[in-house]
Amino acid sequence: MTVIDKIDTDIFAKRESEVRSYSRGWPTVFDTAKGSWMRGEDGREYLDFFAGAGTLNYGHNNPVFKQALLDYIERDGVTHALDMGTVAKRAFLESIDRNLLEPRGLDYKVMFPGPTGTNAVEAALKLARKVTGRESVVSFTNAFHGMTLGSLSVTGNSMKRNGAGIPLVHATPMPFDNYFGGVAEDFQWFSRVLDDSGSGLNKPAAVIVETVQGEGGINVARPEWLRALSELCAERDILLIVDDVQMGCGRTGQFFSFEAAGITPDIVTLSKSIGGYGLPLALTMFKSELDVWTPGEHNGTFRGNNPAFVTATAALDNYWADDAFEKETLRKGTLVREGLDTIADSYPGVSTRGRGLVQALAFEQAENASQVCAAAFESGLLLETSGPESEVVKLLPPLTTTDDEFRQGLSIIAESVAKVMA
Structure with missing residues (x-):
């Protein structure tokens, strides 16, 4: 008997916490992945329109990134260095300057807060409060910004918020674009409570917004709405934070999702695909004049992930x-x-929504969305749901997916919808 035979074949159920989620909807054990495909240990292949929840914009095991990483490891390049200066970090910062900031005329400082998106958001919230001396932060209906306490306080999903176990304070939700279905102009409420001394709203330190709400149901903010929000913040000395953790790195077309609106946020958060290869990395970027940190005031053991700098x-x-x-x-x-x-x-x-390569099918009967995803999985396609009632089938394919692969995936979606709607 081999060692593997002695191991409980259902070790996931035996030892992994009940908190696991994706493995429930995709009951297989994945072994290898390349490009837009994942393969189970049974040899079955799945076209991936999930891409690590937007972490693999350039596909699985991108060969260019893999070779760079292998070369770095082979020469004993530094793996862990906290926030020490390294050759890998220097090359990454130079690349940000050369490819992102200078071409766009952006004068942002780059902070490495820790390796995940919620780390970037926590740092952004802390910085905004430090700069302004104010506590309150305005967020939006159906927003999602992370699972730690500060990020949860500006997240809309009640199930996730309830998991905090304590009151989530110092945050006020406002209606996202088209929240009222065009019946009322969203900014009438926001601007009114800001200017009304009897509204009970303390002047906020910042407003945090996603230009496209991914977990919230692929709700796309209009460019004119984002411009109005930016102007509102500037007029009232409120910092604007754009959470680009999922929608940045080209997901909507341009590298930053806010570029299409022609705005320049005060603070930007990036994670997921910024590491390129799926390695943990997160950035909090902000205008130079906001860099009021003292050394070590915000830190983290894994804020300097050098292999991720390489990829x-x-x-x-x-x-x-x-x-x-x-x-x-x-x-x-x-x-x-x-x-x-x-x-x-x-x-x-059934309706569509989206921007760039974040696209979706929305179902009036919410349960249809999860049924479509289940049918697609059976046909070899990975899709997930989003939205407050999981009523949206969300597509986050690698940006490197080929036209033929897209047609194949769309064919499976069409068959899955037909099966469910029948």
Whole structure:
């Protein structure tokens, strides 16, 4: 008998916490992955329109990033260095300057707060309060910003908020764009309570917003709404934080999701695909005049992930030295949207939404969305749901997915919707 035979074959159920989630909807054991595909240990292949919840914008095991990482490890490059200066960090910061900041005229300082998106958000909230001396932060309905306490306080989902176990304070929700379905102008309420001394709203330190709410149901803010929000913040000396953890790194087309609106946030958070290869990395970027930190005032043991610096540099240098990748992403986004429109037009109660290569099918009958995802899995396609009632089928495919792969995936979605709606 081999060692593996002695191991409980259902070790996940035996030893892993009940908190696990994705493995419940995709009951297989994955072994290898490449490009837009994952393969189970049984040899079955799955087209991946999930991409690590937006962490694998450049696909699984991107060969350019993998080679850079292997070369770095082979030469005994530094793996862990807290926030010490390293060759890998220097190359990454130079790449950010060269490929992102200078071409866009952005004068941002870069902070490494810890390796996850919620770390970046926590640092942003702390910095905004330190700069302004104010406590309150305005967030938006259906927002999602992370699972630690500060991030949860500006998150809308009640199930996730309830998990905190304590009151989540110093945050006030406001209606996101089109929250009232066009019946009322969203900013009428926001601007009114800011200016009304009897409203009970303390002047906030910051407003935090996603330009496209991913977990909230692929709610896309209009450029004019984002511009109005930016102007509102500037007029009232309130810092604007854009959470680009999921929608940054080209997901909506341009590298930063706020570029299409022509705004310059005071603070920007990045994680997920900024590491390129799926390695943990997060950044909090902010205007230089906001850099009021004292040394070590905010830190973390894993804030200097050097292997991730290597793959992140490879991603920026290979995909963002010009606008070719951006244009391809927008073209592919149109291809996917047209395919989804065709599906939605065939059924009542089904609609589309999205921007770039974050696209979705929304179902009036919420349970249909999870049923479509289950049917798609059986046909070899990975999809997840989002939205307050899990009523949205969300597509977050790698941006490197080919046209043929998109057509294959859309065909599976069409068959899955037909099966469910029948």
